[in-house]
Amino acid sequence: MRYLVPFLSFFTALTLLSGCAMPPPADLDVRTTRPTSDGQYLVTLRPLVPVVPVNQIHSWEIAITTAGGAPVDGMHISFDGGMPQHGHGFPTQPRVTEEMGNGRYRLDGVKFSMTGWWEMKLRFESGQTREQVTFNTVVATPGADRKLAAP
Amino acid sequence: MKNLKHVLVAASPLLVAAGLVFGAAAAPDDWSDADIAVLKSLNIKTRQERSDPSNKYEDSAAAAALGKRIFFDPRASANQQVSCASCHDPRQQFQDGRPLGQGIATGLRRTMPILGSANAAWQFWDGRKDSVWSQALGPLEDAREHGGNRVAYARLIDAHYRQEYEAVFNSMPDLKTLPEQASPAGTPAQRAAWAKMSEGERQAVSRVFANIGKALAAYEKTLKLGPSRFDHYVEAIAEHAPAAAQLLSPSEKRGLRLFIGKGECVTCHGGPLLSDEHFHNTGVPPRDRFAPDLGRAAAVKAVLNDEFNCLGKFSDAQRRDCAELEFIADNDPHMLGAFKTPSLRNAALRPPYMHAGQLATLMDVMRHYATAPAAAVGRTERKPVSFSAAEMADLVAFIGTLNSPVEETDARAAPPSRSVRSN
Numbered sequence: 001m002r003y004l005v006p007f008l009s010f011f012t013a014l015t016l017l018s019g020c021a022m023p024p025p026a027d028l029d030v031r032t033t034r035p036t037s038d039g040q041y042l043v044t045l046r047p048l049v050p051v052v053p054v055n056q057i058h059s060w061e062i063a064i065t066t067a068g069g070a071p072v073d074g075m076h077i078s079f080d081g082g083m084p085q086h087g088h089g090f091p092t093q094p095r096v097t098e099e100m101g102n103g104r105y106r107l108d109g110v111k112f113s114m115t116g117w118w119e120m121k122l123r124f125e126s127g128q129t130r131e132q133v134t135f136n137t138v139v140a141t142p143g144a145d146r147k148l149a150a151p
Numbered sequence: 152m153k154n155l156k157h158v159l160v161a162a163s164p165l166l167v168a169a170g171l172v173f174g175a176a177a178a179p180d181d182w183s184d185a186d187i188a189v190l191k192s193l194n195i196k197t198r199q200e201r202s203d204p205s206n207k208y209e210d211s212a213a214a215a216a217l218g219k220r221i222f223f224d225p226r227a228s229a230n231q232q233v234s235c236a237s238c239h240d241p242r243q244q245f246q247d248g249r250p251l252g253q254g255i256a257t258g259l260r261r262t263m264p265i266l267g268s269a270n271a272a273w274q275f276w277d278g279r280k281d282s283v284w285s286q287a288l289g290p291l292e293d294a295r296e297h298g299g300n301r302v303a304y305a306r307l308i309d310a311h312y313r314q315e316y317e318a319v320f321n322s323m324p325d326l327k328t329l330p331e332q333a334s335p336a337g338t339p340a341q342r343a344a345w346a347k348m349s350e351g352e353r354q355a356v357s358r359v360f361a362n363i364g365k366a367l368a369a370y371e372k373t374l375k376l377g378p379s380r381f382d383h384y385v386e387a388i389a390e391h392a393p394a395a396a397q398l399l400s401p402s403e404k405r406g407l408r409l410f411i412g413k414g415e416c417v418t419c420h421g422g423p424l425l426s427d428e429h430f431h432n433t434g435v436p437p438r439d440r441f442a443p444d445l446g447r448a449a450a451v452k453a454v455l456n457d458e459f460n461c462l463g464k465f466s467d468a469q470r471r472d473c474a475e476l477e478f479i480a481d482n483d484p485h486m487l488g489a490f491k492t493p494s495l496r497n498a499a500l501r502p503p504y505m506h507a508g509q510l511a512t513l514m515d516v517m518r519h520y521a522t523a524p525a526a527a528v529g530r531t532e533r534k535p536v537s538f539s540a541a542e543m544a545d546l547v548a549f550i551g552t553l554n555s556p557v558e559e560t561d562a563r564a565a566p567p568s569r570s571v572r573s574n
Contacts, residue, residue: 022415054421055428057474086418087532088485091429092478109478113429114418141188 022085024117028136035067036124036131042067045120045135048106052139054115057092060107061100062122071103076125079107081134083118090118112139178388179395180404189411190385195378195496195555198423201270204472205461206284208319208365209372217315218370221363226307227291229255229298235290235367238262244497244557245374250508254296259444261508264501266376266557267494269368271428272475276490276506277450278430281476282466283371284364285459291363292336300334300341301360302326308359320362324355357458361465376424376496377556381407384552399552406549409542414520416546419492425553430489434524434531435505443528444507447486451479487529499551513550517543 033044044063052058064072077096082089091113098106112118120135178187191197208214221227225234233254239245245265252258260276268274274286290296291304308316309323317323329352333344345353380398387395399407410416419427430447437443454476459465461473470477480486490506504510510519521543523533538546 022418057478082485087530088431089483090480091427092475093480093482094478109474111478113427114421116418141185141192 022116024085024136024138028117028138030136030138032135034133034135036133038131039067040129040131041065041072041124041133042069043122043133045107045122047110052112052137054112054139057109057111060094060110060120062096062105062107064103064105064124072126073099073101073103074126075105077105077107078123078125080121080123081119083114083116085117086114115139115141178391179393180388182388186411187389189417190407191389192421193381193417193423193425194385195376195382195423196386198270203269203282203284203368205282205466205468206365206368207467208362209284209369211319211369213315214319214366214369215373216370217312217319218366218368219373220312220315222367222370224307224311226311227297227299227304229303233297235287238290238296239265241557244500246501248501248503250503252296254290254293255298256295258293258295260506261503263493264497265371266374267424267426267496269372270424271426271491273428273430273454273491275450277446278491279450279453280457281454281460281473282368284361284368285457287364287367287371288360288459291360292334294338300332300337301356302329302331302333302344304363305329305356305359306331308363316359316362316366319366321358323359324352326356328352329356354464358465361459364459373560375558375560377558379496379553379555381549381552382555400548402545402548403552404549405542406545406547407552409538409546410549414536414538414546416520420495425495426492428492430486430491432485432488432490432526432529432531433520433533434526435490435509435519436524437527438507438509440527443488444490445487445528446506447489447491448529451481451486455479455481485529485532488526489529495550495553496555497553497557499547499554513547514543517546 032046033042035042042065046061046063048059048061062077064075066072079094079096080089090111092109092111094107094109094111096105097108100106116139118137118139120137122133122135124131124133178184182190203209222235222239225232225237227234237254238247238252239262240247247253247262250261252260252262263276268286269283272278272281274280274283275289280286280289291299292301305324305326309326313323329348330344332341333348333356334341335345335353336342337345348356384395384398387398410420417425419429419431421427432446454460457463461468461476462470466473498504499513502512504513504516510516517538520533521536521538523531523535525531
């Protein structure tokens with residue numbers, strides 16, 4: 001049974017993605033909480049909208065803790081990314097506009113111009129610390145997940 | 152894992168049975184649910200009209216009526232012979248069918264169709280304008296297009312449209328003491344005359360000029376694209392209507408499958424207008440390979456410095472409405488040689504293709520994407536795709552199903568104008 005959950009998530013991902021012209025790699029790591037490059041921090045990235053839209057500017061939240069779980073404030077964060085399968089970047093230049101406290105930061109100006117696999121890369125700077133982390137986000141065709149919501 | 156295999160093997164007769172049951176209700180032409188979700192996302196009816204907070208007159212019927220008269224008025228040019236309609240011909244889906252626009256002189260790029268332009272955050276092939284009203288001002292002062300200057304445009308309004316103008320906007324400024332011709336973007340003499348005007352005079356004239364753009368944008372907003380054969384097909388498919396299969400020819404349907412599948416066309420040509428409204432370098436050969444057009448890369452600074460942008464003093468928007476400008480990508484190397492993805496609505500009706508009309512036919516466009524040549528400037532995003540001649544013909548046939556009627560909404564039926572303050 002413990003194999004069934006990953007299997008089902010993989011199957012769900014396939015159902016969602018089969019509408020994309022170019023599906024992302026089958027083994028794409030889509031975890032939304034990931035350690036930074038040398039493991040010093042744990043970063044969670046989540047959209048501040050219920051459904052990630054195509055071609056609309058919206059906001060995300062970055063939450064940083066130490067490996068031990070303590071929130072990390074005062075971090076300078078820069079953003080980069082794009083679509084590795086299409087060789088282009090984001091249509092906007094998202095940036096952190098607000099430190100929300102408790103290790104949370106607001107990332108504004110995010111826009112996806114199409115469905116598919118997007119890399120969202122964060123770089124962290126604080127004093128001597130230079131760390132980075134890359135998240136994989138798969139933007140689905142609007143309405144493609146409706147079937148999954150049905151009973 | 153072994154257990155899971157057993158479960159699947161045991162369940163397979165059930166899955167087959169379920170397939171038979173659901174098979175009876177399968178969509179016509181064997182589209183999967185995921186395919187149908189993609190097809191529905193291309194339906195013109197899913198289009199959500201963007202409102203433009205930088206133009207508070209965009210829904211004013213009186214502004215639209217004034218804009219329509221200016222749109223067709225050839226006096227709005229240096230030689231009294233060029234109107235907006237000269238290139239944006241309503242008999243040709245508001246474009247001109249020429250490789251390069253032809254106004255006072257020959258332009259540098261292909262005339263874009265007006266329909267659907269309000270959907271985009273950025274206007275022109277390179278996005279050097281951030282609203283429809285600001286876009287409309289560009290050609291008026293471009294030496295190759297209308298070749299006019301903003302004091303002359305203010306005089307045109309004063310002489311021929313004063314009453315209609317003042318009914319929509321504020322009262323016309325007094326132009327008597329101003330030079331005949333002056334503009335910050337004109338000939339050296341016009342620029343010198345502009346520099347001699349007071350700051351108040353310059354602002355008053357630029358305000359009239361901006362309002363001309365806002366009236367033109369209000370008119371353009373009354374022009375809509377209706378449903379095409381493709382949209383009727385998608386609706387019939389989504390409703391599992393038996394007649395759906397007859398709405399497109401076998402070749403058009405094969406083309407549609409390639410469009411959303413192997414051809415990957417839909418990744419950029421997505422949404423109800425079949426455009427992501429963004430900029431891509433697809434290696435289209437420049438007209439002059441010794442002086443290639445830099446596209447979006449050269450336009451970012453222009454729009455940031457444009458006095459008629461969303462954050463400028465002639466905009467009606469609040470700062471929060473200008474997120475596109477605020478988060479503009481100003482250092483993206485992919486923007487070198489990148490041009491805006493055009494809508495494919497009515498594309499079959501408007502050869503030649505690409506930003507400078509470099510390709511004569513849609514078959515040439517297919518050959519371009521199949522071979523994906525290296526870019527003359529920057530790097531192409533495209534890789535070659537192996538298409539047979541028949542597959543390319545199918546894709547071209549599919550694009551023909553996107554021909555949409557152009558509808559002009561009755562000005563009297565237009566929604567009432569929002570509360571309009573004089574400014």
